[in-house]
Amino acid sequence: xxxxxxxxxxxxxxxxxxxxxxxxxxxxxxxxxxxxxxxxxxxxxxxxxxxxxxxxxxxxxxxxxxxxxxxxxxxxxxxxxxxxxxxxxxxxxxxxxxxxxxxxxxxxxxxxxxxxxxxxxxxxxxxxxxxxxxxxxxxxxxxxxxxxxxxxxxxxx
Amino acid sequence: xxxxxxxxxxxxxxxxxxxxxxxxxxxxxxxxxxxxxxxxxxxxxxxxxxxxxxxxxxxxxxxxxxxxxxxxxxxxxxxxxxxxxxxxxxxxxxxxxxxxxxxxxxxxxxxxxxxxxxxxxxxxxxxxxxxxxxxxxxxxxxxxxxxxxxxxxxxxxxxxxxxxxxxxxxxxxxxxxxxxxxxxxxxxxxxxxxxxxxxxxxxxxxxxxxxxxxxxxxxxxxxxxxxxxxxxxxxxxxxxxxxxxxxxxxxxxxxxxxxxxxxxxxxxxxxxxxxxxxxxxxxxxxxxxxxxxxxxxxxxxxxxxxxxxxxxxxxxxxxxxxxxxxxxxxxxxxxxxxxxxxxxxxxxxxxxxxxxxxxxxxxxxxxxxxxxxxxxxxxxxxxxxxxxxxxxxxxxxxxxxxxxxxxxxxxxxxxxxxxxxx
Numbered sequence: 284x285x286x287x288x289x290x291x292x293x294x295x296x297x298x299x300x301x302x303x304x305x306x307x308x309x310x311x312x313x314x315x316x317x318x319x320x321x322x323x324x325x326x327x328x329x330x331x332x333x334x335x336x337x338x339x340x341x342x343x344x345x346x347x348x349x350x351x352x353x354x355x356x357x358x359x360x361x362x363x364x365x366x367x368x369x370x371x372x373x374x375x376x377x378x379x380x381x382x383x384x385x386x387x388x389x390x391x392x393x394x395x396x397x398x399x400x401x402x403x404x405x406x407x408x409x410x411x412x413x414x415x416x417x418x419x420x421x422x423x424x425x426x427x428x429x430x431x432x433x434x435x436x437x438x439x440x
Numbered sequence: 441x442x443x444x445x446x447x448x449x450x451x452x453x454x455x456x457x458x459x460x461x462x463x464x465x466x467x468x469x470x471x472x473x474x475x476x477x478x479x480x481x482x483x484x485x486x487x488x489x490x491x492x493x494x495x496x497x498x499x500x501x502x503x504x505x506x507x508x509x510x511x512x513x514x515x516x517x518x519x520x521x522x523x524x525x526x527x528x529x530x531x532x533x534x535x536x537x538x539x540x541x542x543x544x545x546x547x548x549x550x551x552x553x554x555x556x557x558x559x560x561x562x563x564x565x566x567x568x569x570x571x572x573x574x575x576x577x578x579x580x581x582x583x584x585x586x587x588x589x590x591x592x593x594x595x596x597x598x599x600x601x602x603x604x605x606x607x608x609x610x611x612x613x614x615x616x617x618x619x620x621x622x623x624x625x626x627x628x629x630x631x632x633x634x635x636x637x638x639x640x641x642x643x644x645x646x647x648x649x650x651x652x653x654x655x656x657x658x659x660x661x662x663x664x665x666x667x668x669x670x671x672x673x674x675x676x677x678x679x680x681x682x683x684x685x686x687x688x689x690x691x692x693x694x695x696x697x698x699x700x701x702x703x704x705x706x707x708x709x710x711x712x713x714x715x716x717x718x719x720x721x722x723x724x725x726x727x728x729x730x731x732x733x734x735x736x737x738x739x740x741x742x743x744x745x746x747x748x749x750x751x752x753x754x755x756x757x758x759x760x761x762x763x764x765x766x767x768x769x770x771x772x773x774x775x776x777x778x779x780x781x782x783x784x785x786x787x788x789x790x791x792x793x794x795x796x797x798x799x800x801x802x803x804x805x806x807x808x809x810x811x812x813x814x815x816x817x818x819x820x821x822x823x824x825x826x827x828x829x830x831x832x833x834x835x836x837x838x839x840x841x842x843x844x845x846x847x848x849x850x851x852x853x854x855x856x857x858x859x860x861x862x
Contacts, residue, residue, distance in 0.1 A: 302622065302623070302641060304622065304623035304624075305603075305621060305622060305623050306623070307623035308603075308604065308605065308606050308620075308623070309604065311606065312604070312606060333623075342625050343623070343624075343625055346608060346625055346626065346783075347605070347606035347607055347608055348606065348607035348608055349565050349606045349607040350606050364773070364776070364777075365527040365528075365727075365773070365777055366527055366528070366723075366727065366759060366770055366773045366774055366777070367527065367528060367685045367686055367759055369769075369770070369773045370686060370687070370761070370765060370770070402566075402607075403525060403527070403607075403609060403777055403780070403781060404525060404526070404527035404528065404529075404727075404777070405566050406524055406525070406529065406530040406533050406564070406566060406567065407530065408527075408528050408529075408530055408683065408685035408686075408691065408757075408759070409530060409683070409684075409685055409691040409692045409693070411685065411691075415566060418565070418566075418568040420566065
């Protein structure tokens with residue numbers, strides 16, 4: 284279920300909007316945050332709020348890179364695999380993350396904390412190699428730096 | 441040191457505040473424009489200035505604005521494109537983090553020139569900080585009476601909203617962005633009608649890149665002649681914010697005159713090549729431009745000079761590759777990006793890119809055959825028939841790989857794999 288505050292806020296914005304559908308990405312993002320990922324229930328909730336069909340939500344949900352239609356961990360690690368990061372050592376960084384977390388790309392750790400996914404160029408080529416975790420970007424990655432980030436996030440939750 | 445326009449008042453670790461922006465002469469151009477200028481003269485000035493779109497296509501903003509018909513319906517929209525997903529490009533992030541009000545002022549003047557009442561800043565999800573900055577500073581501008589109803593009692597009404605995307609390269613395409621904003625699946629639209637005629641919600645819409653809009657107040661304030669004179673080449677105009685990355689000592693954003701030599705950018709600003717690295721090639725303007733080989737090292741970097749030589753300035757995102765980097769591997773990486781990001785709408789792009797990726801992968805991994813080069817060529821020809829500019833852009837690095845680094849491709853095939861891994 285959507286938290287009451289989030290629901291009210293979205294309903295207010297939808298009522299104010301001349302074209303409610305323009306808010307669909309915001310609605311999907313909010314549902315995803317509340318449900319942990321865009322579950323089938325979340326798709327139906329989003330569709331209901333915007334007077335769209337679940338299929339119309341589905342065709343958008345599957346289009347966007349940061350809308351997750353499958354369960355993800357609390358922290359979703361997106362490792363940039365575009366050309367500058369590739370040149371700066373994306374492959375060893377990715378392999379190090381896989382080894383440390385004990386998962387492959389696309390998987391989630393058994394404790395439900397971390398998911399590893401690729402990302403297109405994050406726009407931090409001046410700080411390559413880079414990754415993004417829950418909208419925070421980390422650059423100039425090294426194994427030591429990754430250890431610190433993972434330890435800090437693990438302590439948080 | 442070359443003159444700075446957009447990054448002149450950049451602070452090392454924070455944005456330029458509204459008060460600081462005003463102290464530096466900010467919003468003067470807008471106030472004067474709204475009080476005593478006409479849309480026609482704003483457009484004429486932008487035309488005379490030769491301000492070309494900095495998002496990659498290099499289309500003149502003045503010309504785009506001039507296609508909005510006098511009797512076109514309202515409301516009209518200005519969409520600021522901050523999707524910035526072109527690999528290697530990070531200038532728009534730097535510009536918003538440096539001076540958000542410069543962008544807001546540019547949006548207001550551009551809106552005035554086409555009598556638009558609503559602006560939208562379209563921001564990629566990875567730039568959440570930029571989205572927060574823009575929301576906060578738009579609010580401050582509104583409180584200061586610089587946005588909203590009847591701005592400065594001039595009768596002009598304009599406001600700006602922020603749209604957060606959820607990540608997809610094609611959303612930055614000039615027509616896909618309209619579908620994205622309407623909450624539709626963001627496949628590109630086929631013009632005509634062009635967006636300035638029937639854009640967002642079928643109403644007149646100007647879609648412009650962040651950097652282009654940031655120049656607008658400066659052109660308004662200092663004039664077309666001044667703007668043109670900033671460039672080092674007769675065909676260039678203004679400055680350009682280059683984002684430089686790869687095998688250089690100081691990757692980053694540098695605002696430099698249009699027409700500056702590539703060699704000077706690398707040696708004098710980006711700190712030269714990394715120790716042990718020699719320049720082999722660069723992509724001059726993002727992933728969808730052609731590799732420039734060493735023979736182009738002294739090129740003058742402006743839209744026309746590069747176009748005349750068969751290249752594209754694109755976004756001015758210069759990615760530098762050295763002699764130790766396998767360009768076939770780099771191209772394979774670029775094509776992986778394009779294959780994943782293709783919206784899948786039209787066949788040449790959806791089917792052609794995976795085919796090219798497969799051929800490049802085989803060559804890189806020792807399964808290459810002599811006939812593969814002509815197969816690649818054939819597939820590249822198909823890409824030119826795609827629905828939008830995405831696939832021809834994706835073809836650019838592959839075309840130039842075959843054209844200028846054919847020896848490297850052949851070496852992969854004859855060696856049975858990547859010679860750089862041996």
